[in-house]
Amino acid sequence: MFNPRYKTLILITFLAFLHTACTTSPTGRSQMILKSDAELEAQASREFAKLRAEAPLVTDRATIDFVACVATNIVESLEGPEAKLNWELAVIDSQEQNAFVMPGGKMAVYEGILSIATNQDQLAAVIGHEVAHVTARHANERASRGEFTDIGVYIAAIVLGQGHSGLTHTAYEGLHAGAQLGIFLPHTRAQESEADVLGLKYMAKAGFDPRESVELWKKMQKEHEDDAPPEFLSTHPSSETRIEALISQYPSALALMNEAKAQGKNPNCTR
Ligand SMILES: [Zn+2]
Structure with missing residues (x-):
């Protein structure tokens, strides 16, 4: 039989644990965060170094500069703790239309995305969305639900999951079959919607035109009618939703863009 005092202590400890675990995302959604950000970020940093060393990277200066220009404008407009991340970028030499991020601000953009994100504002929509997955700690949320235990597996799942691109897989050959499972675990609908809303805000705050996001999604929708969509065009929510x-966010996003422009933020990223 438990001493009632111990029971109380156990209950208090449990409540304290829950209190730590339940946090609020940047859009006010309650999140269960159980993993250490520092640990995930350290894993991501190692995996990103491996990716940069072993994946084929774009060498064309104009292409790298274009992507880096858009990404830099967005991350430099972040505020508060979000601005403190150590962002890094890899532009991958693959015609796949994709992009992904890792905790701590490691971002990979595939050259193929530029065939659909044809101007700086459309690319800003892609990058804003990906940046939002990081600032809203979506990977930690997934890890906390036990969807993956090692960020390497998570990343390999993304890289391999989109597949068929000629991307070298040597960096990930040693991973166990569990990696494959991640392929079937896209972000949740709540996470995708949140990344859209936050991403729109981020691009607007950097002076990019948020209305171009809808142009991008329309093109993506048309192009991926019949095949598996890239990460950021997951079927949940549907393209229409x-x-x-x-569009419902335009008023606030346009106000942010105008404010940014008044502050002299007029990005001019070209390829
Ligand atoms: Zn996404």
């Missing part, structure tokens, strides 16, 4: 949600 996604576009409607973005």
Whole structure:
């Protein structure tokens, strides 16, 4: 039989644990965060170094500069703790239309995305969305639900999951079969919607035109009618829902863009 005092102590400890675990995302959604950000970021940093060393990277200066220009404008407009991340970028030499991020601000953009994100504002929509997955700690949320235990597995799942691109897989050959499972675990609908809303805000705060996000999603929708969509065009929410949600954010996003422009933020990123 437990001493009631111990029971109370156990209950208090449990409540304290829950209190630590339940946090609020940047859009006010309650999140269960159980993993250490520092640990995930350290793993991500190692995996990103491996990716940069072993994946084929774009060498064309104009392409790298274009992507880096858009990404830099966005991350430099972040504020508060979000601005403190150590962002790094890899532009991958693959015609796949994709992009992904890792905790701590490690971002990979595939050259193929530029065939659809044809101007700086459309690319800003992609990058804003990906940046939002990081600032809203979506990987930690997934890890906390036990969806993956090692960020390497998570990343390999993303890289391999989109597949068929000619991307070298040597960096990930040693990973166990569990990596494959991650392929079937896209971000949740709540996470995708949140990344859309936050991403729109981030691009607007950097002076990019948020209305171009809808142009991008329309093109993506048309191009991926019949095949598996890239990470940021997951089927949940549907493209229509996604576009409607973005349009509903125009008033606040356009106000942010105008404010940014008044502050002299007029990005001019070209390829
Ligand atoms: Zn996404």
